[in-house]
Amino acid sequence: MRKFLYVAVFFSGMVSLAAEMAASRLIGNYFGTSNLVWASIIGLILIYLTLGYFIGGRWADRSPKLETFLSILCWAALALAVVPILSRPILRIASQAFDQLYLGNLIGSFVVVMILFIVPITLLGTASPFAIRLALHDTRQAGTVAGRIYAISTLGSFLGTFIPDLILIPLIGTFRTFLVISSLLLIIALSSLAIFVDLKKALRLVWMPLIIILLFVFGARGNDKIANGLIYEGESSYNYIQVLEQNGYTLLRLNEGQGVHSIYHPTQLNYYGPWEQVLVAPLFNSPPVELNQIQSMAIVGLAAGTTARQAINVYPSIKIDGFEIDPKIVEIGKQYFGMNLPSLTVFVQDGRWGLKTSKNHYDIISIDAYRPPYIPWHLTTREFFQEVSDHLNPDGVMVINVGRGPSDRRLVDALGTTILSVFPSIYVMDLPGSFNSILFATKQATTPANLANNIQQLQHKPATPTLLLETSLTTLENLQAGPHPSQVFTDDRAPIEWLTNSLILDFFLHGDMETLQ
Numbered sequence: 001m002r003k004f005l006y007v008a009v010f011f012s013g014m015v016s017l018a019a020e021m022a023a024s025r026l027i028g029n030y031f032g033t034s035n036l037v038w039a040s041i042i043g044l045i046l047i048y049l050t051l052g053y054f055i056g057g058r059w060a061d062r063s064p065k066l067e068t069f070l071s072i073l074c075w076a077a078l079a080l081a082v083v084p085i086l087s088r089p090i091l092r093i094a095s096q097a098f099d100q101l102y103l104g105n106l107i108g109s110f111v112v113v114m115i116l117f118i119v120p121i122t123l124l125g126t127a128s129p130f131a132i133r134l135a136l137h138d139t140r141q142a143g144t145v146a147g148r149i150y151a152i153s154t155l156g157s158f159l160g161t162f163i164p165d166l167i168l169i170p171l172i173g174t175f176r177t178f179l180v181i182s183s184l185l186l187i188i189a190l191s192s193l194a195i196f197v198d199l200k201k202a203l204r205l206v207w208m209p210l211i212i213i214l215l216f217v218f219g220a221r222g223n224d225k226i227a228n229g230l231i232y233e234g235e236s237s238y239n240y241i242q243v244l245e246q247n248g249y250t251l252l253r254l255n256e257g258q259g260v261h262s263i264y265h266p267t268q269l270n271y272y273g274p275w276e277q278v279l280v281a282p283l284f285n286s287p288p289v290e291l292n293q294i295q296s297m298a299i300v301g302l303a304a305g306t307t308a309r310q311a312i313n314v315y316p317s318i319k320i321d322g323f324e325i326d327p328k329i330v331e332i333g334k335q336y337f338g339m340n341l342p343s344l345t346v347f348v349q350d351g352r353w354g355l356k357t358s359k360n361h362y363d364i365i366s367i368d369a370y371r372p373p374y375i376p377w378h379l380t381t382r383e384f385f386q387e388v389s390d391h392l393n394p395d396g397v398m399v400i401n402v403g404r405g406p407s408d409r410r411l412v413d414a415l416g417t418t419i420l421s422v423f424p425s426i427y428v429m430d431l432p433g434s435f436n437s438i439l440f441a442t443k444q445a446t447t448p449a450n451l452a453n454n455i456q457q458l459q460h461k462p463a464t465p466t467l468l469l470e471t472s473l474t475t476l477e478n479l480q481a482g483p484h485p486s487q488v489f490t491d492d493r494a495p496i497e498w499l500t501n502s503l504i505l506d507f508f509l510h511g512d513m514e515t516l517q
């Protein structure tokens with residue numbers, strides 16, 4: 001029986017961590033994946049497990065029976081299976097609350113969903129102390145038995161860390177991932193109950209797998225979120241993905257759905273957003289700037305290729321390297337966003353690593369992987385900006401799209417200060433009608449007059465694309481003062497989460513109905 005207990009403990013440990021990883025995706029799809037969300041999930045799961053350890057020890061002393069142990073695992077499996085189904089209507093409320101910035105509904109939804117995990121995670125927490133009690137026949141071996149059981153449970157947890165994100169969620173989605181891991185635990189517990197205890201007692205619980213089968217068939221139907229014009233919904237190892245069709249435009253939204261990551265229209269190129277602002281970057285250099293001299297560009301945060309498509313239209317000789325960490329987004333970009341561009345080479349990898357290992361140098365490098373609260377800290381540091389500078393041509397320009405609060409420019413100031421520790425000149429423009437600021441950093445020392453002079457010269461050239469003229473005038477009209485001195489972020493210390501958490505909180509408290517792109 002002891003060997004069987006080791007098997008049961010292994011799978012209970014695996015399901016515990018798999019449930020935690022799946023919970024992060026279930027909740028992250030609606031509330032984002034900021035460090036606050038992660039800390040809340042991990043912290044509450046640990047509290048539930050702690051409660052389970054305490055209850056499991058006392059329960060095992062009062063009823064040291066294999067039947068009790070296996071019944072607990074059966075109920076844990078069933079409780080875990082119903083969590084995503086019970087949470088679905090709550091999360092849909094959360095989705096609408098996020099769209100309309102109803103902070104009370106949003107927080108309430110998060111709390112209710114996390115409460116749903118109390119029963120299954122607490123029951124799973126009882127497994128290890130219960131198994132120790134059942135496996136212990138000689139107190140002289142107490143340390144050996146306890147150590148072995150916790151080691152086996154931890155090994156299962158290690159496996160459970162990878163299975164959801166790397167295999168199940170991209171393959172079958174978050175909801176069915178819960179059902180699969182629940183089914184696995186239920187099969188182990190029920191079959192063991194039939195073999196080692198009593199077949200009749202196992203048959204009394206046969207209705208449990210029937211419920212999970214029904215949930216497989218009927219429970220996961222429909223879309224995860226309510227969205228107008230939804231034409232695609234899916235999940236990858238990195239994101240919950242939506243593609244919407246609205247008024248002839250195709251939109252890409254990710255995770256909790258705040259902001260548009262890419263946009264496409266078959267006959268229009270100016271979307272009056274942050275994407276086309278990248279095109280203005282070379283105009284900050286000394287005039288005259290010839291469009292056919294701009295031949296290379298890198299985009300860190302390619303998404304579905306909006307900026308790449310615009311750049312190819314404006315700069316006839318340009319070749320683009322696009323770095324996008326999510327292969328599913330690349331696939332969707334080609335299917336829905338016209339990203340089958342012969343001048344674009346896509347690299348599916350982390351942007352910093354991709355840029356660092358690239359042998360190419362560029363006239364423009366666009367950093368579009370920022371959007372609070374999703375700002376990878378390793379893309380905000382002095383060392384990273386030095387790597388960007390090293391991959392720019394002598395007259396190269398870096399462009400960054402940065403979110404900000406209605407009246408909170410601390411993020412812009414911190415990033416601007418860090419950039420100025422590497423680049424000699426920086427320019428900030430606020431995108432009209434949004435909470436976006438665009439930062440332009442030139443490798444050579446430049447002046448604001450360069451932009452105005454280049455625009456003036458381009459206006460007298462009939463072949464100048466309208467998209468570039470319209471966008472550059474918007475940039476010129478919305479230039480702001482330079483960043484106020486702030487902390488320089490480094491690879492050793494980059495407290496970007498403090499800034500973004502504060503920014504998002506202020507954003508909600510202001511109650512503004514605009515969104516961050």
